[in-house]
Amino acid sequence: MSDNKLVVGVFAIVLCISHNAFADAEKGRAVFAQCAGCHMVGEGAQARFGPALNNMVGQPAAGVAGYDYSQAFKQLSKDGLVWSDAELDAFLKAPMQYASGTKMAYPGLSAEEDRKNVIAYLATFTATDQPAEQVVDRKETENTIEQSNQSRPLARDAILPEHGVLHLGRIALPEEIAAWDIDVRPDGMGLPEGSGSVETGGELYDAQCAVCHGVFGEGEGRWPILAGGHDTLEDERPEKTIGSYWPYLSTVYDYVHRAMPFGNARSLSHDDVYAITAYLLYLNDIVDEDFQLSRSNFLSVRLPNEDNFYFDDRENEENYVLSAEPCMTDCIEGQARVTRRARVLDVTPDGD
Amino acid sequence: MFKNGTDNRRAFLKKSLAIGGAAGTTMLASGAGADTPDPLITEIQDWNRYLGEGVDSRPYGMPSPFEGDVVRRDVAWLTADAKASVNFTPLHKLEGIITPNGLCFERHHGGIAQISPEDHRIMINGLVDNPLVFTMEDLKRFPRHSEFYFLECAANTGMEWRGAQLNGCQFTHGMVHNVMYTGVKLKDLLAEAGVKPSGKWVLPEGADASHMTRSIPMEKALEDCMVAFAMNGEALRAEQGYPVRLVVPGWEGNMWVKWLRRLEVGDQPWHHREETSKYTDLLGDGRSRRFTWTMDVKSVITSPSPQAPINHGRGRTVITGLAWSGFGKIDRVDVSIDGGRNWHTARLDGPSLSKSLHRFYHEFDWDGSELFLQSRAIDEQRHVQKTKNALRKIRGENSIYHNNAIQTWHVKPDGLVENVEIS
Numbered sequence: 001m002s003d004n005k006l007v008v009g010v011f012a013i014v015l016c017i018s019h020n021a022f023a024d025a026e027k028g029r030a031v032f033a034q035c036a037g038c039h040m041v042g043e044g045a046q047a048r049f050g051p052a053l054n055n056m057v058g059q060p061a062a063g064v065a066g067y068d069y070s071q072a073f074k075q076l077s078k079d080g081l082v083w084s085d086a087e088l089d090a091f092l093k094a095p096m097q098y099a100s101g102t103k104m105a106y107p108g109l110s111a112e113e114d115r116k117n118v119i120a121y122l123a124t125f126t127a128t129d130q131p132a133e134q135v136v137d138r139k140e141t142e143n144t145i146e147q148s149n150q151s152r153p154l155a156r157d158a159i160l161p162e163h164g165v166l167h168l169g170r171i172a173l174p175e176e177i178a179a180w181d182i183d184v185r186p187d188g189m190g191l192p193e194g195s196g197s198v199e200t201g202g203e204l205y206d207a208q209c210a211v212c213h214g215v216f217g218e219g220e221g222r223w224p225i226l227a228g229g230h231d232t233l234e235d236e237r238p239e240k241t242i243g244s245y246w247p248y249l250s251t252v253y254d255y256v257h258r259a260m261p262f263g264n265a266r267s268l269s270h271d272d273v274y275a276i277t278a279y280l281l282y283l284n285d286i287v288d289e290d291f292q293l294s295r296s297n298f299l300s301v302r303l304p305n306e307d308n309f310y311f312d313d314r315e316n317e318e319n320y321v322l323s324a325e326p327c328m329t330d331c332i333e334g335q336a337r338v339t340r341r342a343r344v345l346d347v348t349p350d351g352d
Numbered sequence: 353m354f355k356n357g358t359d360n361r362r363a364f365l366k367k368s369l370a371i372g373g374a375a376g377t378t379m380l381a382s383g384a385g386a387d388t389p390d391p392l393i394t395e396i397q398d399w400n401r402y403l404g405e406g407v408d409s410r411p412y413g414m415p416s417p418f419e420g421d422v423v424r425r426d427v428a429w430l431t432a433d434a435k436a437s438v439n440f441t442p443l444h445k446l447e448g449i450i451t452p453n454g455l456c457f458e459r460h461h462g463g464i465a466q467i468s469p470e471d472h473r474i475m476i477n478g479l480v481d482n483p484l485v486f487t488m489e490d491l492k493r494f495p496r497h498s499e500f501y502f503l504e505c506a507a508n509t510g511m512e513w514r515g516a517q518l519n520g521c522q523f524t525h526g527m528v529h530n531v532m533y534t535g536v537k538l539k540d541l542l543a544e545a546g547v548k549p550s551g552k553w554v555l556p557e558g559a560d561a562s563h564m565t566r567s568i569p570m571e572k573a574l575e576d577c578m579v580a581f582a583m584n585g586e587a588l589r590a591e592q593g594y595p596v597r598l599v600v601p602g603w604e605g606n607m608w609v610k611w612l613r614r615l616e617v618g619d620q621p622w623h624h625r626e627e628t629s630k631y632t633d634l635l636g637d638g639r640s641r642r643f644t645w646t647m648d649v650k651s652v653i654t655s656p657s658p659q660a661p662i663n664h665g666r667g668r669t670v671i672t673g674l675a676w677s678g679f680g681k682i683d684r685v686d687v688s689i690d691g692g693r694n695w696h697t698a699r700l701d702g703p704s705l706s707k708s709l710h711r712f713y714h715e716f717d718w719d720g721s722e723l724f725l726q727s728r729a730i731d732e733q734r735h736v737q738k739t740k741n742a743l744r745k746i747r748g749e750n751s752i753y754h755n756n757a758i759q760t761w762h763v764k765p766d767g768l769v770e771n772v773e774i775s
Binding site for chain 1: 410411412414429431432433435436461462466475476477478481482483484485486487490493494515516517518519540543544545546555557561562563565613614616618620622623624625628629632634636637638639640641642643644645646648658686690691692693694695724728730733734735736738742746749750754762770771772773774775
């Protein structure tokens with residue numbers, strides 16, 4: 001295992017001299033996980049279902065000696081295609097469209113960033129500056145290590161824990177529990193120390209939330225709406241927001257902290273979350289602009305719709321359970337007539 | 353090779369269209385006598401002569417290239433971003449009761465987390481004697497069990513509350529799948545930590561960027577919940593929570609937390625986002641039901657259906673579909689071809705397992721006139737499906753979740769099928 005760390009170190013140095021400043025080869029490495037089932041890279045890489053991908057960038061297509069390319073790829077080679085960044089990008093976007101008939105049965109990378117990053121990653125395996133790691137196949141490396149390793153601990157020396165019934169797992173450390181136990185409940189359980197004002201919350205919100213949720217919480221495009229919608233729950237199109245629908249404020253704190261901003265979860269400090277929660281209350285006309293939310297006054301704030309939820313009572317509905325045998329013949333008078341048709345007829349994309 | 357096959361078939365289709373003048377329909381292979389010999393029989397085909405690919409040409413086998421249209425599909429306008437979105441199982445193309453792993457519908461709230469099993473940890477904390485951490489290896493040392501269960505999203509059929517919307521059972525009913533899970537019992541894991549007497553609820557939490565959480569009552573956790581690492585005999589698919597997910601049999605899919613990393617025991621529910629803002633059922637009076645966990649009895653005819661029209665003309669016709677209930681086994685399914693005027697009890701085929709999909713068939717001779725197909729399932733506890741109007745009368749149109757009403761397909765005299773509502 002400690003060998004692995006060393007290799008990562010060498011790899012990082014190679015990254016620093018990577019030729020493409022915008023793409024991130026380290027991120028590309030993660031993207032490559034999708035390719036690794038079929039492709040190997042690095043020293044000693046061999047063909048799997050796809051060819052080894054060393055020396056790809058800037059080199060002629062279908063150039064790996066001894067690999068049996070599809071007709072489609074042989075044709076690309078005849079046409080003199082060279083794998084420039086741009087060609088690789090186009091290929092990886094939709095392989096089967098780019099080279100109809102290719103053996104690379106892979107739908108492609110739709111995100112441009114993923115493509116740029118994975119190409120940057122491949123570029124680290126060109127000619128001289130190859131990292132000495134056979135990155136793809138952790139399992140295989142491990143197996144070889146294990147086989148060659150004479151000093152594998154003996155089973156009889158394993159320490160059996162005392163806890164529990166089957167003595168499996170280990171006791172969680174307090175620091176570990178603290179790191180993961182982030183949930184907050186309506187009774188305040190889980191709320192950390194901290195506080196934040198509507199004013200700071202507004203700044204944070206405008207910078208990190210408004211792009212999607214709108215400056216007033218009205219929701220840009222189809223992103224969720226967070227504010228407004230009072231007294232709409234009985235309307236034909238109810239607007240369910242924090243102010244109009246959510247029963248508990250603790251849910252706002254908990255959710256923003258665990259999942260937002262979308263794409264950068266867990267990046268907000270406790271004070272940030274208190275401030276944003278205060279601002280969301282303000283956007284919903286529940287507090288004034290000079291309000292400050294903290295752990296100590298948290299439970300004093302109630303959301304208007306709290307009392308309008310009740311426990312599942314479907315079983316009390318009429319005919320939820322059959323009381324008699326259901327009708328089998330002549331159950332409804334007259335012939336069936338169409339009263340409504342599917343409104344969206346074109347959801348089924350044809351072919352591909 | 354495959355390519356040649358396709359070309360050949362196209363050529364043949366063209367020929368037979370020319371000969372039969374079949375007016376653009378696909379009613380080709382019907383029983384009517386042939387005037388000219390079928391070249392697919394009289395001519396030697398490429399695949400009769402040339403060798404196909406050898407073993408190992410696909411280390412992981414894939415469906416035949418002719419099945420390329422059998423895929424999950426999404427409805428792009430439903431959500432703002434593919435990373436917090438949903439797609440649908442192609443029910444109209446499936447047989448039996450098992451959903452192939454690659455076709456199980458997906459619903460993510462923060463994209464598909466890719467987690468190496470070596471890097472994954474599962475923690476149990478809260479009201480327990482010993483808070484514990486397990487690795488995946490530890491997990492597999494508990495007694496393992498395999499069970500078939502359906503997983504249905506509570507919002508399945510949710511777009512149909514206000515009236516017929518989407519044309520295809522993939523879209524109206526495709527947020528369900530049924531696989532065999534292998535894993536360990538949640539009760540065995542909890543016993544290892546030792547639940548304190550005050551522990552009445554469990555909060556599972558995911559490791560993905562949404563950190564999904566739901567409150568599950570202890571009775572259910574101890575009754576039949578599983579912590580599963582395999583589906584249909586192989587490791588979970590990444591999009592189904594690899595390396596490990598929670599299985600909550602018969603209850604709404606959102607509770608089956610994927611990428612499961614933590615189980616907290618508590619004395620009260622948490623009322624988190626997915627059980628307040630979402631997955632609560634807003635009724636006509638503006639009030640809402642919460643904790644509507646059980647998936648109701650439900651069924652749908654998968655063929656014929658809008659994506660699976662009748663191409664063979666009148667005569668012998670097979671109606672098939674799926675039925676399921678979160679309360680247990682399906683007792684019986686009735687099928688109507690006249691919009692609920694008359695019902696015929698369908699034939700249940702294959703295994704009948706609790707909280708698992710059931711397959712039904714109804715075979716009949718179609719006279720070629722228009723049909724209004726419906727199916728009505730009854731489970732072993734006598735729960736029954738209602739008509740859409742009856743359900744709307746009780747719940748209004750804004751529930752989003754738990755729409756288990758009877759679906760109607762209109763089969764027209766040309767065999768095409770449309771999603772409709774009827775008088």
